[in-house]
Amino acid sequence: MAPLPTLLILLCAVRGALLYHPIWKPMWPASKVPVVLPQLTEDLDAPEFTAEAKLEVTSPCGPECHKRASVPSYEELKELLSYETLYFNGSLTQTNVGIYGLNMAELARTQGNKGRSRAKRQIYGHDSRFSIFGKDFLLNYPFSTSVKVSTGCTGTLVADRHVLTAAHCIHDGKSYVKGAKKLKVGFLKPRQKEESSNQTRSHLPEKMKFQWIRVKRTHVPKGWIKGNANDIGMDYDYALLELKKPHKRRYMKIGVSPTAKQLPAGRIHFSGYDNDRRGNLVYRFCEVREETYDLLYQQCDAQPGASGSGVYVRMWKREHRRWERRIIGIFSGHQWVERDGMPQDFNVAVRITPLKYAQICYWIKGNYADCRDG
Template sequence: MAGIPGLLFLLFFLLCAVGQVSPYSAPWKPTWPAYRLPVVLPQSTLNLAKPDFGAEAKLEVSSSCGPQCHKGTPLPTYEEAKQYLSYETLYANGSRTETQVGIYILSSSGDGAQHRDSGSSGKSRRKRQIYGYDSRFSIFGKDFLLNYPFSTSVKLSTGCTGTLVAEKHVLTAAHCIHDGKTYVKGTQKLRVGFLKPKFKDGGRGANDSTSAMPEQMKFQWIRVKRTHVPKGWIKGNANDIGMDYDYALLELKKPHKRKFMKIGVSPPAKQLPGGRIHFSGYDNDRPGNLVYRFCDVKDETYDLLYQQCDAQPGASGSGVYVRMWKRQQQKWERKIIGIFSGHQWVDMNGSPQDFNVAVRITPLKYAQICYWIKGNYLDCREG
């Protein structure tokens, strides 16, 4: 009987995750904040030579620069921000382009865009990033795996995780396809895998009341048409102290026909429901399983969230999400507010401490990613 409370606790959180139970009382609702969002628009595009696709895929990245290190780093100038948000596009035929961008703010009347003022700115490691008791939950059965939000998690052929953020788009970590110098092996023929039942309903292996085994699942793959990687991730364009620009967007060759999760600007950690984040990924120590976890945010900088969610390589690229109240539509809504990147050793008051790190979706990053998805800034005014 000792395990019953733990099972009830897990069931409660899974039901919350699929939207059947709300853990919040009626008088107080954590609400999505409103932001005045900038506009990031392409200015010019240059053809580049084809890459050699010679990098080895790394399922995690690391940095020794912790919160205090990042907080002591000056924010980028306007010109630096334009450079970091410029991006490379890789196409399925191996061709590659570089696009320079401009950053604008809407005028107060809302009838046009203006340039931002040029003076403004927007040890040895353990192989396992498990903190004490392993609090991850493997998700079994199509009733959960094929239901939102778990159904938005997909697997990349390079070994990472991604999240569906539009009808044909997947958000993931940049290091899953680019090591900072060149593209990783297999990126030219990159595919995205969707978990589906191995057998049709009623077929051999399907769940029934007499079977104690979970239904077998398989991946169905869709090829990627093109990828976008910000220049801030590519070495020589931004400082090398952190993971601020470790994100990428993949466009599929055809629609995936699943419900997706919208992106949103990351609120301050103190505004997150319970100070907690959630994400699901394909950790490589549980092959073929989708693994869900949640944990508290321990610290934050403008670009990063520091937490101790249990995770393994393979979970990199997972979309970090929260569920908050949407005042305009009067409903609860989940949004991706970050991308799980990797692991850091952090010097906390003279003693080393390790964290897992997520890249926050800031207003500028939201404007950039949204433009990649929508193709126009008018549909990117609400974060």
């Protein structure tokens, strides 16, 4: 646990109390967002929900492997961004999509960018995570946007009834997980204080509990379901959950992921329900060490259960003339790869690219005209 002064400074920074240099401000970059629209929806056989939920993603394909992958063609992108929708009654559909306004030459140029050189992940002894206590923090923005997914992962509120999480929390790449049939989202709230006439407990962290809301439907991209066969599935490890009723909390909007060099201090932030600290919301921040077009490789300490957390940054939105936090990625988990005969591990987040932004935004709003500002 960090010393109290360090923690107070950190929490002030998270809540926006620290000032940036008066001249320089990290700006949200303008992004050219294409349009992703549904074209044909067909019924599929109801899934059997036989898979065990796995809270970590494994892949033999590391950063160099992803960078060597060929740029998908237009037809391949349409297939990768097609999606399955799972409904609360167990029925399943598949929706094919069309993509419009996409500059394939620009995509090839940006996706071919090699990014920064990688630094090996080395964390010894000191745990850089912070458990967040007290309803004054837990029930206030931005920590209040983190929710618990009943399959064991974390999610983030991105609209008044939508939650963004990792696809592997719902589907293992072959089948839907057992808990996906009756999927729920948990909202942290304080318990009623126990009355005690003989002892005061004001010095103890306030006990918390979850209030659960059922999920109405879940969208999972085919890039995750089909991509696991050829090591590109991790690029599409995201899913959107629609709740049966509004949650009535402040949420965090999604945004197109800037490049690592555009991030404030090169850092990202996220909070999740790590399994080794049950019942606690755990916050962390760290520097991005390397990136590909679809992934961010970083050194944030995390444990299973944090996967699905929304990765966010706070930058200046020129058009609105204000600071805005936005979700720019989804924490996927630890990735173990074989490199030069030696196993190495990374912490990986899926970037919200312009295409993914267009897709997720349409899932939320149902109108492409509301999804042009990434």
